[in-house]
Amino acid sequence: MTENHSRYDDFEGLRERAVALRREGHSLRQIADTLQVRSKDMLQRLVKGEPAPEWTRRPKAKDDVRERARELRLQGWTYDQIQVELGCSKSSISLWVRDLPKPERRTPSEQAKLAAQKRWRHELALRDEERQRTKAAARAEIGGLTDREVFLAGVVLYWAEGTKDKTYSRRERLAFINSDPNVIAFYLRWLDALGVERERLRFRVSIHESADVTGAEAYWAELVGVEPSTFQKATIKRHNPKTSRKNTSEAYRGCLIVITLRSADLYRRMEGSWYGIVGAATAADLRNRT
Numbered sequence: 001m002t003e004n005h006s007r008y009d010d011f012e013g014l015r016e017r018a019v020a021l022r023r024e025g026h027s028l029r030q031i032a033d034t035l036q037v038r039s040k041d042m043l044q045r046l047v048k049g050e051p052a053p054e055w056t057r058r059p060k061a062k063d064d065v066r067e068r069a070r071e072l073r074l075q076g077w078t079y080d081q082i083q084v085e086l087g088c089s090k091s092s093i094s095l096w097v098r099d100l101p102k103p104e105r106r107t108p109s110e111q112a113k114l115a116a117q118k119r120w121r122h123e124l125a126l127r128d129e130e131r132q133r134t135k136a137a138a139r140a141e142i143g144g145l146t147d148r149e150v151f152l153a154g155v156v157l158y159w160a161e162g163t164k165d166k167t168y169s170r171r172e173r174l175a176f177i178n179s180d181p182n183v184i185a186f187y188l189r190w191l192d193a194l195g196v197e198r199e200r201l202r203f204r205v206s207i208h209e210s211a212d213v214t215g216a217e218a219y220w221a222e223l224v225g226v227e228p229s230t231f232q233k234a235t236i237k238r239h240n241p242k243t244s245r246k247n248t249s250e251a252y253r254g255c256l257i258v259i260t261l262r263s264a265d266l267y268r269r270m271e272g273s274w275y276g277i278v279g280a281a282t283a284a285d286l287r288n289r290t
Contacts (some may be wrong), residue, residue, distance in 0.1 A: 011045075018046035025053040076103035083089025114238045140209070147193045154190030155273045157183070164198075165267065172267045174260040177206060181223055184256055187284065191260065198225075200261045204232040210239055216253040223255075 014035060021031045030042055037043050065086055073084050075289070079090045086093075106114070145153075161183070163175040176187050191201070205216050205223060213234050221228040260266065 015046045019050055022047045022050040027053065038046065069096050070100065073097040073100050073103070076106065089132055093137050107240055116124070138272045150190055152194045152277065154187065154193070155277065157187065157190070158270055167272065172264040174263040174267050174270070175257065177255050177257045179255045184223060184258070187258060194259055194266055196266070202232055202259040204235060204257040205233040206237065206256050206257055208237045208239060211254060218255045219253050
């Protein structure tokens, strides 16, 4: 009796090990190599009744095509139109949609309208692909940023979104507000480049009264890495029924206000740098004109 046969005699023990491996997420090949099982029939018997791990399942491409064909058929598309759209055979289409009602015969004008809509959808898809390619190329072109580049970009960002000092109202303090989490993240990176310790920051949510204040504070607190309990009392915006607000979805989390304590000197540096940027850009423009 060979060594393999003698091992297979202990079928229950071997099956117990195979089942354990299967439940740990191993593939058939991995189980076969671990247990030194060379017989496909024996391997199938060892794991019988145990589902395959999700990562080993191959997606069935035709399932998506079939569902799309049924959607188009329900929209009134003919076999010819579906075949052109999906690139599959009429026999497959017939099999997939045979239980669906036949679409009503359309007039030539209706068919022309559908054809125009199809062309427009195709055009929109091409435009979106070009849009995404342009964005991806621009993003890749940026590469890494030096601390100086972060500083200059942060100065411009602050001047656009932060509070400013006025001659009639001295506010030489960094206070920034925005609703975009990426903008907030970059602003915190800018403060890091300035050497601002996180202990000097205070956070507060500004949000409409109809929104989920607690949920918004939890969201922003996780983003900036603090406990929601450390937030200052939220600024609540009263609802004006005469205005038409767009930000009423569940994704609305208001704005985050970031206040930096003891930041008068930093504010002056920021403002001076802003006018330095303006002056440098103006000087460069004048040189280009001569």
